[in-house]
Each structure stands twice: as structure tokens, then as C-alpha cells.
Amino acid sequence: MENETPRFLKEEEVRRQKIQRLKLLNIDPFPAKIKKSKSIEVILGKYSVLAKKDGVVILAGRIRSIRRHGGSTFAHIQDASGQIQLYFKKDEIGEKSYQLLIDEIDPADFLQVTGTLFTTHKGEKTVLVKSYCLIAKAILPLPEKWHGLVDPEIRYRQRYLDLLANPQVVNTFKRRSKIIKTIRDFLNQNNFLEVETPVLQPVPGGATARPFITHHNALAEDFYLRVAPELYLKKLIVGGFERVFEIARCFRNEGIDWSHNPEFTMLEFYVAYWDYHDLMEFTERLFVEIMDKTEHGFIIEYKDKKIDFTPPYPRLKFKEVMLKETRINIDQIRSRGELAKAAQSKGLKIEKSYGVGKILDELYKDFVRPKLIQPTFLTDYPLELSPLAKKIKNNPQYVERFQLIATGFELANCFSELNDPDDQLERLKEQEKLRKGGDEEAQRFDQDFIEALKHGMPPTAGFGMGLDRLIALLCNASNLKEVVLFPTLRSEKNE
Known part of the structure; x- marks a missing residue:
């Protein structure tokens, strides 16, 4: 991730400029309220019914990818329940909205879209977008290799990316x-x-x-x-x-x-x-x-x-498993001195502060517990x-x-x-x-x-x-x- 920092800084600057342009157009990049929408999981679950009825669906989520082709653009949007493809056409949403999509919308942004359902010739379930609005602008992009983040340090520190x-x-x-x-x-x-x-x-x-x-x-x-x-x-x-x-x-x-x-x-x-x-x-x-x-x-x-x-x-008794695994009979060897000597003979380091319980616990952790699968x-x-x-x-x-x-x-x-x-x-x-x-x-x-x-x-x-x-x-x-x-x-x- 470190070698991506310069790219991220440049990308952040570009996205901040987009935010300023949006504000000049009186578009709030972080609106507080949006229309009630359905989850992608629900839409996919009722897909065949909704598609036949030409029913209008409203959904919201994060844009994971964008592929632009002249007067049309494909994107994938994701919420907590799943992912679905979006299809933007200039003829459907109008030239102004389409140009805004091209100029100001990036992967990782959150959109709310309204549209109807259809299936592409490749068989992918898709929303034909009739209108959309930006509901949260991402200032930083996702890591370039977001589809397979493996560095454990990044994964634990930045769990949201994981x-x-x-x-x-x-x-x-x-x-x-x-x-x-x-x-x-x-x-x-x-x-x-x-x-x-x-x-x-x-x-x-x-x-x-x-x-x-x-x-x-x-x-x-x-x-x-x-x-x-x-x-x-x-x-x-x-x-x-x-x-x-x-x-x-x-x-x-x-x-x-x-x-x-x-x-x-x-x-x-x-x-x-x-x-x-x-x-x-x-x-x-x-x-x-x-x-x-x-x-x-x-x-x-x-x-x-x-x-x-x-x-x-x-159900196994502690003393019997201890005897089996260490040959130490704790019925007979129970004084602190004898037990410390027996533990040391097994290679354990016994501190002066260790009492009988602590010595027994060290023996248990090293020789008994690992054997119980x-x-x-x-x-x-x-x-x-x-x-x-x-x-x-x-x-x-x-x-x-x-x-x-x-x-x-x-x-x-x-x-x-x-x-x-x-x-x-x-x-x-x-x-x-x-x-x-x-x-x-x-x-x-x-x-x-x-x-x-x-x-x-x-x-x-x-x-x-x-x-x-x-x-x-x-x-x-x-x-x-x-x-x-x-x-x-x-x-x-x-x-």
C-alpha cells in the first residue's frame, strides 16, 4: 500500500476538485436523506417478476467498477446484500446527467439509481438506469488491487478495506x-x-x-x-x-x-x-x-x-492425563520444590515467583492441552x-x-x-x-x-x-x- 501513496494523493486532489465542481452546480456530494430503496438481494430475488412487469426499482450502493463506451456506460453497484450491473444510456438519462456521470462519478462513490430491469445478451441481470443521484463522494479510491487484498497488516489496520x-x-x-x-x-x-x-x-x-x-x-x-x-x-x-x-x-x-x-x-x-x-x-x-x-x-x-x-x-481426569503425558504423579509430587524440579527436568523454566498452581499450569499448557485434539x-x-x-x-x-x-x-x-x-x-x-x-x-x-x-x-x-x-x-x-x-x-x- 505504501507504494500507492503518491497515486492516492494525486487521486485525492482530482476528486476534491470534482467535489468543488459539484458544489458549483448546486449538487450536494454528501446529502443527508435519500429515497427509500430496495436491497440488491431483494431485487435479484424478485427479478423475473419485476422484469416482466417493467417495474421500476430504486437501489443504492457503492460503485465498484465503471466501463465507459461512448454514449453508454456499464457499472457495478454493491450494497451489503449483493451486487448488480447498471447500464447508463445518454438517451435514457439525458445529456446533462450523462456528462455528469462521465466527468464527476468515480469507482467507490455511492449512488442511488432508479431504473428498470433487463438481461443483457450475455445473460447478466442489469438495471437500465432512468435517473441517478450522487449520495456520497469517495475522496480516496479503493486500493488498486482491492479484489484480493492479502497483506495482513493492512487487512487488520484498515478492516474496512479488507x-x-x-x-x-x-x-x-x-x-x-x-x-x-x-x-x-x-x-x-x-x-x-x-x-x-x-x-x-x-x-x-x-x-x-x-x-x-x-x-x-x-x-x-x-x-x-x-x-x-x-x-x-x-x-x-x-x-x-x-x-x-x-x-x-x-x-x-x-x-x-x-x-x-x-x-x-x-x-x-x-x-x-x-x-x-x-x-x-x-x-x-x-x-x-x-x-x-x-x-x-x-x-x-x-x-x-x-x-x-x-x-x-x-471425560478425562486432570491428574491421569498429566501422569500419562509427563510421568509426573501429582498425587505424590505436590510440594513446590519437588514440582519445580520435576518441571525443570521437562525443560520448563520455573521462576522464583511461581507457586504450585503456576507450575502445574505451565506443565498443563506445554504437555497436556496440546494433546487434546x-x-x-x-x-x-x-x-x-x-x-x-x-x-x-x-x-x-x-x-x-x-x-x-x-x-x-x-x-x-x-x-x-x-x-x-x-x-x-x-x-x-x-x-x-x-x-x-x-x-x-x-x-x-x-x-x-x-x-x-x-x-x-x-x-x-x-x-x-x-x-x-x-x-x-x-x-x-x-x-x-x-x-x-x-x-x-x-x-x-x-x-
Whole structure:
């Protein structure tokens, strides 16, 4: 795109001159109101009926190409629903309007046209234009190679050009919208209440992550962008709601790579009187709904692998898969020193600030998660990895937690929620100790959440899922930036 800059500057100057000429002719290049028009999709859908009746159609859109041939001009116009050919004849629209078309209208401009339908001798459905008006003048042209923009840097920074250039990108984001709508509809059908919780929080909680910090001038206090909505949603369960969900924008001040974006969309929901076994069954039902409504069956392709979402999904215990993949028996090796030594023997770098939970997490991410390709419930996580989950009654070193994993992605993180305020108090104190010892991702102590639990929270199951990751998987996208309209990027001046 850089080598096109001089051409763009010259083109901009020419187009600005056209705008001045239009104004001298009392033609507004950016009118506020236009006639009501039909979408191109509707016109094409009713084409045979409209063409037979010589019915007049009105449509509006962006001119994608213009081909001039003396007293006639062909163009293609596009709106969000599709594209159709236009045919301008001097004899039809008059010499003055036709000359205006020749002199002042360019590709990328927006027009509204009125005309009748016919089919060319080559079989192309076409609008014979009876009149037209300019409704928005484009000052810059589209990139010369708009039909195949491939530079990822331009695609992500100037997504509007990417959407114009690549129809498959448009389809990806339409699918994203459909997937999220399907999830929302399913939860509504199952009597969940959609709620909104704070994005600005005095204490960032609900996930092991480093937060973004901001300052509230009027209150003279630091606040944090939420890393998860979890603690607020559980307060709503305390308050008497029994089924709540939120599709939440969350923020984590961490690295950016193909599977992480600092700003992302999270689905969380909570159900009173359920445990994590109930949630596994409901998760399978949710994925059946997603696959049924948005896919062509339960088997999808991702990075040349076939992934089968047909339930039921295997249920594997965390410690058993860890033993299989690392030969580390975490029933026997649980002290920080022994675990660090075992992890180092596997080639992992263990920092002094790492507690038992962090070491287990590093082992899991390197040796366990990548091996789980087909959808799998990994269950019964170590206590140290799960400060907000309820302990297994007869095995308190582990908690009632599972993750749904596929293709090495964590799709969902779920557990029976810890509702004992004293147990939760001790675990958050331990997290605070780890944070002060250098673990920036450890959870922060939240006294208000403890106070809420003291008022009583029923047995509750909680579900969290990163929607960007789910959509990347279903759309066979190798990078989250492909399914986020405007991903976080380094500013150009810092590159």
C-alpha cells in the first residue's frame, strides 16, 4: 500500500476538485436523506417478476467498477446484500446527467439509481438506469488491487478495506454474529436472564490475569478494566437470581499472539442448584445447538484436522492425563520444590515467583492441552489451580472443575462454585500472598465478594467461554485477529 501513496494523493486532489465542481452546480456530494430503496438481494430475488412487469426499482450502493463506451456506460453497484450491473444510456438519462456521470462519478462513490430491469445478451441481470443521484463522494479510491487484498497488516489496520476486498471476510463476521445470536437465543430459551456488570472495577477478580489500570478523576481512585465478570454474576446469584448470563467485553494486560488478544468477548453464565456434572451435560446441549444452527453438521475442519463435536465428549481426569503425558504423579509430587524440579527436568523454566498452581499450569499448557485434539472434558483440577471452585468432598486436593478442550484450545472453563465464605477467604488470602511474591496474574483479594458470600449463595455451577476462540475454531481461522473486527495492534509510529 505504501507504494500507492503518491497515486492516492494525486487521486485525492482530482476528486476534491470534482467535489468543488459539484458544489458549483448546486449538487450536494454528501446529502443527508435519500429515497427509500430496495436491497440488491431483494431485487435479484424478485427479478423475473419485476422484469416482466417493467417495474421500476430504486437501489443504492457503492460503485465498484465503471466501463465507459461512448454514449453508454456499464457499472457495478454493491450494497451489503449483493451486487448488480447498471447500464447508463445518454438517451435514457439525458445529456446533462450523462456528462455528469462521465466527468464527476468515480469507482467507490455511492449512488442511488432508479431504473428498470433487463438481461443483457450475455445473460447478466442489469438495471437500465432512468435517473441517478450522487449520495456520497469517495475522496480516496479503493486500493488498486482491492479484489484480493492479502497483506495482513493492512487487512487488520484498515478492516474496512479488507471487508470490501474479501467476501470471505464478510462471511466470517456474519457467521460470528450468527453464532453469538444462537448462544444468546439458547440461553434465553432456557430461562436465563441476560445482565450487564461493571467494566470498570475497583478490584479485578474472577480470573488469573494481569489487569489494565485506569484512573477515575472525579473519584481520585484507580480502577481496573474487568478481566472477567464472574464475581459480580455470583453476587447476583446471592441476590436471588437463579440463571444469569453475560456476553462481556473483557481485558487482560498480557501478550498478543495468534490465540490471545488483550480485548476479547467472554460468555459467562451461572445456574443455582447445579454442579459441574449438570454443567457438562448442558455444555453438550449448547454445542449441539451451536453446531445445528450454524454449521453443516457436527464435524468441522480446523488446520487440516477433522474435529467431531458429536456428544458425548470423553471425560478425562486432570491428574491421569498429566501422569500419562509427563510421568509426573501429582498425587505424590505436590510440594513446590519437588514440582519445580520435576518441571525443570521437562525443560520448563520455573521462576522464583511461581507457586504450585503456576507450575502445574505451565506443565498443563506445554504437555497436556496440546494433546487434546477432539472435544474433551478435562476434569477434577488441582486445588492450587482453581481458587474459586468447590473442593471434591472426598478428595480435597482437587476441585469440581472441568475445561472443554479441542484442538489444544481451551473452549470453556467451568466449575461448581465455591460458596463457603471462610474457605474462599483463605484461598483469596493465599492468592494475595502469591501476588505480593511476584505473581502478577494471581487473583486479588475482594472483601466485598466475601461479604456477599457470607449472606449465603446456593450451590451454583458456573461456565465461562472465550467466544473469539470458539469462533476462530468454527471458522477455521488460524489467528484470532481473523475473527475480531478491529484487533489490538501496535501503533504504526512505534513500529
